[in-house]
Amino acid sequence: MALYKYRNFLTRLSSINYKNYSATATDVRIVEVGPRDGLQNETVIVPTDVKVEFINRLSETGLKTIEATSFVSAKWVPQMSDNTQVYSRINKVPSISYPVLIPNVKGLESALSVGAKEIAVFASASEGFARKNTNCTIEEGLQRIKDVVDLAKKRDLKIRGYISCIVGCPYDGYIKPSVVAKITETLLDFGCYEISLGDTIGVGTINTMKDLLKNVLTVTSPAKLAIHCHDTYGQALVNVCTALDFGIKVADSSVSGLGGCPYAKGATGNVATEDLVYLLNGLGVNTGVDLNRLIEVGQFISEALKKPTSSKVNKALYKNLKPV
Ligand SMILES: CC(C)(COP(=O)([O-])OP(=O)([O-])OC[C@H]1O[C@@H](n2cnc3c(N)ncnc32)[C@H](O)[C@@H]1OP(=O)([O-])[O-])[C@@H](O)C(=O)NCCC(=O)NCCSC(=O)C[C@@](C)(O)CC(=O)[O-]
Numbered sequence: 376m377a378l379y380k381y382r383n384f385l386t387r388l389s390s391i392n393y394k395n396y397s398a399t400a401t402d403v404r405i406v407e408v409g410p411r412d413g414l415q416n417e418t419v420i421v422p423t424d425v426k427v428e429f430i431n432r433l434s435e436t437g438l439k440t441i442e443a444t445s446f447v448s449a450k451w452v453p454q455m456s457d458n459t460q461v462y463s464r465i466n467k468v469p470s471i472s473y474p475v476l477i478p479n480v481k482g483l484e485s486a487l488s489v490g491a492k493e494i495a496v497f498a499s500a501s502e503g504f505a506r507k508n509t510n511c512t513i514e515e516g517l518q519r520i521k522d523v524v525d526l527a528k529k530r531d532l533k534i535r536g537y538i539s540c541i542v543g544c545p546y547d548g549y550i551k552p553s554v555v556a557k558i559t560e561t562l563l564d565f566g567c568y569e570i571s572l573g574d575t576i577g578v579g580t581i582n583t584m585k586d587l588l589k590n591v592l593t594v595t596s597p598a599k600l601a602i603h604c605h606d607t608y609g610q611a612l613v614n615v616c617t618a619l620d621f622g623i624k625v626a627d628s629s630v631s632g633l634g635g636c637p638y639a640k641g642a643t644g645n646v647a648t649e650d651l652v653y654l655l656n657g658l659g660v661n662t663g664v665d666l667n668r669l670i671e672v673g674q675f676i677s678e679a680l681k682k683p684t685s686s687k688v689n690k691a692l693y694k695n696l697k698p699v
Pocket of ligand 1: 445448450451478479485509537539540573636
């Protein structure tokens with residue numbers, strides 16, 4: 376009991392608002408992508424029961440958006456082949472959105488068959504990644520997305536858009552911000568309500584992020600953007616802070632730092648949700664997420680995967696539960 380109290384004390388410490396910090400957000404919505412972006416990259420196939428329990432536990436943490444699965448080809452990503460079972464079986468809390476990732480109309484039709492209400496479509500800012508990830512060019516990918524979006528709109532679905540490789544690509548190297556700005560505009564014109572800017576291989580720095588965001592904000596407002604940072608180079612949290620300074624109030628993350636893209640070799644997971652919540656608590660930014668509960672879910676999935684958590688905050692706070 377004393378150890379729980381000590382951990383509560385530590386988590387409260389993260390909530391002290393140091394007023395001199397420059398980030399301007401007062402509320403941030405976290406989009407939890409662990410069940411999709413996280414588990415798609417695991418070498419083991421996680422049993423459906425575990426995925427369902429994972430998502431149900433995440434639903435009890437205060438998160439408002441949890442990306443549940445993807446309806447991509449099982450030949451390409453076998454880890455997500457139980458998409459219909461996962462989506463059908465999770466407890467869908469009415470106040471929580473459970474978007475699913477969709478590559479084409481075939482995927483959308485499967486998602487509709489199990490009652491999906493929100494989808495996420497994904498484009499690439501680099502030709503090399505478009506080819507490796509979706510077997511088509513950027514333009515062909517955008518046409519596929521348009522077909523998906525047109526049908527999804529007829530069915531009154533909410534549609535989120537992703538752009539991968541916003542600053543760098545494992546195949547093509549540096550990506551021009553103007554390319555990302557153009558694709559952002561296109562996806563918004565199609566009907567996406569929000570574009571999540573993905574630093575797929577985590578190479579972004581404060582300066583490259585600033586360059587990128589200045590460009591993208593010539594075509595839209597911060598209210599239409601989200602930031603999606605992988606932590607390969609340990610820059611994810613500072614890149615999120617840069618996005619907050621530009622007025623962006625939605626950040627994607629993955630509990631326990633799970634994740635990566637099977638078609639971006641060497642890229643590690645997303646910024647850990649625990650680390651992001653700790654950062655935002657410290658900024659006095661409200662997320663509505665209970666850090667203690669999140670830590671328990673991070674431990675649950677790490678144990679299921681038989682690997683240690685990649686979240687520094689989880690490691691630091693969870694060990695205080697263990698007998699010394
Ligand atoms: C786009 C395709 C389908 C093209 O794949 P393809 O091989 O060019 O397409 P195809 O139409 O020839 O289909 C091949 C087979 O897959 C089937 N198929 C086709 N579509 C579907 C579907 N929806 N659901 C189930 N099955 C499907 C299709 O029926 C066929 O089966 P067969 O006739 O050979 O038996 C493939 O390349 C694909 O699925 N790619 C997805 C790869 C992926 O999931 N990557 C990870 C997600 S993106 C990401 O992680 C980045 C992000 C979003 O997090 C942001 C960031 O960090 O950057």
